[in-house]
Amino acid sequence: MVKEQNILIWANESTTKLFENFLQSKGILLHKANTDTDFIRMAKDLNGSVVILDSSLHLDTIGEILKKINEKRDDLHYLIITQAEEGAVQELGKRFKNLEFIQQPIDLLAVNKKLLQLLGEDEFIQVEHSFSSDELRNPNDYGHLLCLSPKMKEVMMIINQVAPTNIKVLIRGESGTGKELAARTIYARSLRREKPFIKVLCAALPEGLLESELFGYEKGAFTGAMRRKPGKFEFANHGTIFLDEIGEIAPALQAKLLQVLQDGEFSRVGGETDVKVDARVIAATNKNLEKAVTQGTFREDLYYRLNVVSIHLPPLRERKEEVYFLVEYFLDKFNRQYNKKYQKISPETMKLFMEYEWPGNIREIENSIKRIVVLEKEDIVLSALTAAEEQQPKTLQESPLPQPNSVLDKETQYSLKDVGKEAASKAERELIRNILYQTHWNRKRAAEILQISYKALLYKIKKYDLNQSA
Numbered sequence: 001m002v003k004e005q006n007i008l009i010w011a012n013e014s015t016t017k018l019f020e021n022f023l024q025s026k027g028i029l030l031h032k033a034n035t036d037t038d039f040i041r042m043a044k045d046l047n048g049s050v051v052i053l054d055s056s057l058h059l060d061t062i063g064e065i066l067k068k069i070n071e072k073r074d075d076l077h078y079l080i081i082t083q084a085e086e087g088a089v090q091e092l093g094k095r096f097k098n099l100e101f102i103q104q105p106i107d108l109l110a111v112n113k114k115l116l117q118l119l120g121e122d123e124f125i126q127v128e129h130s131f132s133s134d135e136l137r138n139p140n141d142y143g144h145l146l147c148l149s150p151k152m153k154e155v156m157m158i159i160n161q162v163a164p165t166n167i168k169v170l171i172r173g174e175s176g177t178g179k180e181l182a183a184r185t186i187y188a189r190s191l192r193r194e195k196p197f198i199k200v201l202c203a204a205l206p207e208g209l210l211e212s213e214l215f216g217y218e219k220g221a222f223t224g225a226m227r228r229k230p231g232k233f234e235f236a237n238h239g240t241i242f243l244d245e246i247g248e249i250a251p252a253l254q255a256k257l258l259q260v261l262q263d264g265e266f267s268r269v270g271g272e273t274d275v276k277v278d279a280r281v282i283a284a285t286n287k288n289l290e291k292a293v294t295q296g297t298f299r300e301d302l303y304y305r306l307n308v309v310s311i312h313l314p315p316l317r318e319r320k321e322e323v324y325f326l327v328e329y330f331l332d333k334f335n336r337q338y339n340k341k342y343q344k345i346s347p348e349t350m351k352l353f354m355e356y357e358w359p360g361n362i363r364e365i366e367n368s369i370k371r372i373v374v375l376e377k378e379d380i381v382l383s384a385l386t387a388a389e390e391q392q393p394k395t396l397q398e399s400p401l402p403q404p405n406s407v408l409d410k411e412t413q414y415s416l417k418d419v420g421k422e423a424a425s426k427a428e429r430e431l432i433r434n435i436l437y438q439t440h441w442n443r444k445r446a447a448e449i450l451q452i453s454y455k456a457l458l459y460k461i462k463k464y465d466l467n468q469s470a
Contacts, residue, residue, distance in 0.1 A: 006031060006047050010039040011054035011081065014308060017165045018106065019052060036065055044072045050118050055082040066096050077118045081106065106309055112157075140197060141188035142181040145329065149319040155182070155311060162309050163189035168261070170246075170306050171284040173313030175439075176363030179284040180244060182311060187240045192280055195239030198232050203248035211253055212269050221270025231268065233260060236279040246306065247287030247298060254299045261305040281306070287448075316358040316365070323353050326362065330369035342373045349378045356385055359437065388437070429464040432457070436466065 007023060009016055010033040023030050031046070033039035043051050055062060062080070069076065077098045093099050100114050147156045162169055163186045171179045180199070187197045205213055216231030232241060243249075249257065260266045261281060265274040283306050292298035316322065327345055335342060345353070349372075358364055368381045432450065439445040447457040460466075 007050045007052060008033060008039070008042050008046050008048070009052040010034075010036075011052065014165070014167045015054055015081065015106070018162065018167050018309065019111075036061075040065060040068050043069045043076060046073075046076070049075055050077050050079065050115065052079045052081065055080050063092060063095060070096070079111070079114060079118075140184040140193070142178075142185045143189075145181060145326075146178065146185060148322040148325045151314050151319050152322070155313060158309070158311055159186055160189065162186065162311075164191055166191075166280050168280070168306055168308045169282045169311060170289075170309070171282065171311045171313065173284075173286065174315045174361055175286050176361030177313040177315055178362050179286075179313060180242070182313060183242045183244075183282045183284060186282060187242075187280075190240065190280070192239050196236055197240050197242065198236040198279075199242045199244060200232050201244050203245040207250040207253055210249070211256065214253075215256065215266050215268055216275075217269035218271045221268070225270065228268070233266065233277050233279055234275065237277050238279070240280045240282060243281065243283040245285060245287075246283040247285040247289055247292060251297060251299065254302050258299060258302045258305060261302070316361045320354060323358075323365065324350070326365055327353060327369060330366050331373065334370050334373040338374055340373050340376065342376055345372070346378060349382060352382060352385055356389060359388075359434075425464075428460070429466070432460055432464065433466055436461075 006029050007019075008031045009019055011019070016030075016032055020030050020032075031042060033042050039051075039053075053062060053065075066078065075098075077100065078096070079100050079102055080092075081102050093101070100118070102111060102114070143156060143159075146159070147153045159182060169183075169186060171182050173179055184197065187193060200210075200214060202210060212229070212231070214231050214233055216229050216234060217225050219225055219228050256266060260277065264278060265276045267274050289298055289303055289307070293300045293303050327350070331342065331345070334340065353365070353368075360367075368385070371381050372378050432446070435446045435449050436443070439449070443457055443461075444454060447454045450457065452460075
């Protein structure tokens with residue numbers, strides 16, 4: 001049993017709600033303070049030893065508060081939620097003992113571990129989130145596909161904690177890892193599951209069209225605008241909007257999106273009045289948003305607005321134990337969908353599936369099984385995967401190096417400089433080919449990953465004679 005059943009928190013409403021739901025599932029009662037005076041009084045009288053404090057207050061203010069509490073209680077452990085610079089955090093840690101810092105976005109797995117440590121427990125009492133049979137049949141609930149490995153069970157734990165709240169969630173991971181499935185599962189397990197779920201693929205439209213798609217437009221706003229058209233945010237009112245590939249939104253449009261997240265209102269294109277909207281926002285990206293913020297292509301204030309809770313979906317190559325279950329699932333799905341009876345994958349194909357790295361992740365394995373079921377043969381998929389595997393980076397096959405006691409061929413010229421250049425060229429070619437393959441030959445994306453200019457990438461593609469059939 002958990003020894004301490006009481007924890008005190010003083011934080012903003014969304015953070016408090018997140019912790020309230022999270023701790024309730026552990027059988028812990030959360031006490032909420034509304035002011036600094038309340039917090040000091042309640043901390044001194046707390047029948048427990050852990051308090052949670054949001055550092056949206058200035059760190060100096062936190063120091064004064066802790067000083068007052070410590071006059072009566074020096075046994076309390078503090079979890080400080082912070083976005084502050086590391087130096088300021090360390091300075092506060094030097095002044096007070098028993099401080100633990102949680103960086104935003106809040107990682108519930110890290111919180112769980114810290115609380116286990118502070119409360120001296122091996123594990124919390126797990127209270128499973130229960131759903132009715134109607135909810136289990138919800139076509140948007142993919143929980144059964146998101147808990148097939150230990151890593152994904154941790155992801156599902158976070159999904160179950162954030163789903164009933166209205167907190168914003170940023171889902172991160174490589175292309176094809178199941179970010180939309182995670183978003184739909186959050187929606188299906190939320191209090192808004194009876195309301196609309198609206199998906200917007202931010203990378204699919206240029207800036208002007210995306211603005212009209214998100215926010216709508218008024219009659220006469222531009223040539224061809226013959227009538228008023230509501231945007232996706234209006235369709236998602238009281239429901240959930242899923243902004244896929246959020247990192248692709250142009251900087252000019254990011255400011256308008258920020259206004260919706262902050263104030264819950266926006267104006268249609270060509271509009272003169274604001275439209276109020278209440279929509280939960282779930283966003284997804286395969287980009288490094290922190291790097292984009294540093295480079296100035298993504299607004300820092302928008303990043304923090306979106307990144308309240310971050311969920312990272314690991315690539316399939318890091319959870320290969322799921323491959324067998326995914327094969328069975330997609331076999332069943334496509335047999336029913338196409339009225340086929342392809343019941344079992346051969347041991348040879350399954351062996352290759354387990355060894356293959358799956359750069360396209362779940363989407364790639366889904367497409368492979370679909371081809372097998374529709375064509376009722378495996379050899380085409382086997383050939384495709386084998387060819388793709390040959391495009392993955394391999395250990396360089398160099399000429400055998402002379403052994404320590406071997407006799408050198410007098411006619412052979414040995415140049416470390418030439419060997420180094422050749423090895424570097426081969427390694428560079430293989431890396432570029434692999435990145436192009438993983439990005440499905442999206443040259444712009446590949447150049448970003450390789451951290452070179454688009455023009456430089458085109459030069460190297462020509463230099464190494466790379467093409468999509470290579």
